[in-house]
Amino acid sequence: SVTLDDFDAELAEAVRNEERRQENHVELIASENYASPLVMSIQNTVLTNKYAEGYPGKRYYSGCEYVDVAERLAIERARALFDCDYVNVQPHAGAQANAAVFLALVSPGDTVMGMNLAQGGHLTHGNPSNFSGRHYRIVPYGLDPATGLIDYDEMERIALETRPKMLIGGFSAYSRYKDWARMRAIADKVGALFWVDMAHVAGLVAAGEYPNPLPHAHVVTSTTHKTLRGPRGGLILSRGQDEDFYKKLNSAVFPGVQGGPLMHLIAAKAIAFKEALAPEFKTYQKQVVTNARAMAALLQKRGYKIVSGGTDNHMMLIDLSDKPYTGKDADAALSNAYITANKNSVPNDPRSPFVTSGLRIGTPAVTTRGFGVEECEQLAGWLCDVLDALETGNSDLVARQVREQVTALCRRHPVYQ
Ligand code: PLP
Numbered sequence: 001s002v003t004l005d006d007f008d009a010e011l012a013e014a015v016r017n018e019e020r021r022q023e024n025h026v027e028l029i030a031s032e033n034y035a036s037p038l039v040m041s042i043q044n045t046v047l048t049n050k051y052a053e054g055y056p057g058k059r060y061y062s063g064c065e066y067v068d069v070a071e072r073l074a075i076e077r078a079r080a081l082f083d084c085d086y087v088n089v090q091p092h093a094g095a096q097a098n099a100a101v102f103l104a105l106v107s108p109g110d111t112v113m114g115m116n117l118a119q120g121g122h123l124t125h126g127n128p129s130n131f132s133g134r135h136y137r138i139v140p141y142g143l144d145p146a147t148g149l150i151d152y153d154e155m156e157r158i159a160l161e162t163r164p165k166m167l168i169g170g171f172s173a174y175s176r177y178k179d180w181a182r183m184r185a186i187a188d189k190v191g192a193l194f195w196v197d198m199a200h201v202a203g204l205v206a207a208g209e210y211p212n213p214l215p216h217a218h219v220v221t222s223t224t225h226k227t228l229r230g231p232r233g234g235l236i237l238s239r240g241q242d243e244d245f246y247k248k249l250n251s252a253v254f255p256g257v258q259g260g261p262l263m264h265l266i267a268a269k270a271i272a273f274k275e276a277l278a279p280e281f282k283t284y285q286k287q288v289v290t291n292a293r294a295m296a297a298l299l300q301k302r303g304y305k306i307v308s309g310g311t312d313n314h315m316m317l318i319d320l321s322d323k324p325y326t327g328k329d330a331d332a333a334l335s336n337a338y339i340t341a342n343k344n345s346v347p348n349d350p351r352s353p354f355v356t357s358g359l360r361i362g363t364p365a366v367t368t369r370g371f372g373v374e375e376c377e378q379l380a381g382w383l384c385d386v387l388d389a390l391e392t393g394n395s396d397l398v399a400r401q402v403r404e405q406v407t408a409l410c411r412r413h414p415v416y417q
Contacts, residue, residue: 023416024338025406026406028341028361030173030314030315030362030364031172031362033226034369038275042264044264048263048264051260052064052261053260067266070263071266075089078273081273081276083212083214084239086238088235089266090253090266091235092265093223093232093234094223095123099124104248105195105219106166110166111136111164112132112136112137112138112167113155113166113192114138115142115150115169115174117172118142118349119140119345120172120317121168124197126138126140152186155183159187166195168197169195170197170213173360174308175308176308177313178196178211183196196213196217198213198220199223202222203229203364204289204314209288210313214239219237223235227285228276230268230271230272230275230276231272233265291367293310295316298380298384302384304319305319317358319358320359321346321357326351326355328354328355336399337406339406341359341361341383342359343358344358344360368415369415370413379409382406386399
């Protein structure tokens with residue numbers, strides 16, 4: 001059989017370079033992780049060939065008896081993992097899961113309240129550039145600028161004034177617990193549905209390291225590839241609602257926003273959920289949070305400001321607004337030192353989202369490759385060295401020194417070999 005190298009040398013080279021990059025660079029992007037070899041290898045099976053529109057036992061095509069097994073396993077395991085009764089494992093990605101929730105539960109033009117993208121929300125929570133912001137009347141909520149914490153009183157005031165049909169909890173950049181009970185109480189006060197997008201913290205929730213939104217929300221969505229460490233994909237969950245509600249969600253996914261489900265990815269979700277049900281996953285998630293706290297503490301000791309003053313989860317936002325350089329500069333300087341993070345707006349950021357005054361960092365990926373507190377403190381120290389050098393003007397020298405240390409540390413903690 002023909003090899004990738006023989007067939008497409010250019011692509012083979014790109015894959016090898018990406019493998020090398022993932023092994024030799026430290027990954028601090030809070031939304032990324034390394035899927036296990038089993039999660040990756042099951043995607044490379046004949047399941048990718050099968051069309052299976054519909055749901056297990058009720059398909060539009062013949063020959064679905066074996067892919068039905070895969071989808072049922074994924075559903076049962078997600079149910080056990082998150083303690084819920086409704087599961088849909090078909091969304092191709094987080095954005096599709098969120099599109100399905102909008103389609104199922106509100107109508108175009110309805111008022112929906114979501115966290116402002118600039119203050120930690122996600123594009124699909126009502127940003128004007130996204131379908132959610134284009135088709136619904138979005139009223140954003142955000143943070144108390146003095147504390148960097150969600151301002152629930154203000155959220156309630158806005159909700160009472162605007163009477164949204166749906167309230168969205170969940171975030172892409174917020175390092176504290178969200179008060180799901182308080183948000184549900186606000187939703188109830190105005191007769192709104194409460195939807196939580198737990199994409200970032202799903203792994204922590206599965207392991208009991210972050211409050212489970214399911215007892216409070218009418219519906220919960222997630223991705224499967226962030227802290228949950230599965231394949232790329234989306235997920236919809238719910239508990240305690242009636243069959244009609246679940247039917248609406250199912251038909252919003254298919255045929256509402258998708259056609260045939262990606263059965264090889266659904267099988268990979270089943271593997272990831274089985275891995276997440278094992279005791280080692282709890283240990284891993286605990287370490288993710290411990291590592292994030294250790295990094296936040298060290299950054300603060302070195303004089304860097306963390307939005308909200310610290311972290312309760314896997315991520316934090318470094319506020320660089322009082323620095324002479326931007327988030328974009330910091331991102332580039334770290335990249336040069338083989339530390340991958342992402343520039344991110346901070347609350348009331350005067351700079352554009354392409355430039356920003358902050359950095360978002362997270363510990364899911366480094367923890368997967370075996371970093372503990374010692375390695376994370378070392379890493380936070382190097383990160384500070386690189387940022388300090390942006391002010392002292394010896395960036396190239398520091399980048400070279402840090403790059404060598406990062407490479408050596410990565411070699412001691414290989415991702416896949
Ligand atoms: N929801 C949240 C909170 C996210 O942070 C993200 C991705 O970053 C998504 C949804 C979208 O997921 P995907 O990129 O799989 O569409």
